[in-house]
Amino acid sequence: MATSPFSIRLDAKLKGRLEKEAKRRNRPVGFVANRAIKIYFEQLDRLSRELEEASAEADKGVFVSSEAVHEWMASWGTDKELPPPEPDIFPDSKLSESKVRKKVA
DSSP: OOOOOOOOOOOHHHHHHHHHHHHHHTOOHHHHHHHHHHHHHHHHHHHHHHHHHHHHHHHTTOBOOHHHHHHHHHTTTSTTOOOOOOOOBOTTOHHHHHHHHHHHO
8 A cells, every 4th residue: 555654743752652662563653653543543433333323223212221221230240130121112102101100200
């Protein structure tokens, strides 16, 4: 892959860390910086995809109530540990709303 020169200003501490890592890996500073930037953008892209997927899932309106999650979490580490809860809140569902209200009340 072709590369292009690029100049960047770093604070002294970050520059020192970059140089130390390059020396430790026996690689040029530019290689380590390039790799770090690439990893940063890969993680940023993954986070963006995950947020989009979570938003699309939330738009469906199917959720696990906080009460069900709290009950599940309270069972952790006990002899009667519960499996992860199934969704109990659904869009336009009077049944799930009344079920949640009963648990809260």
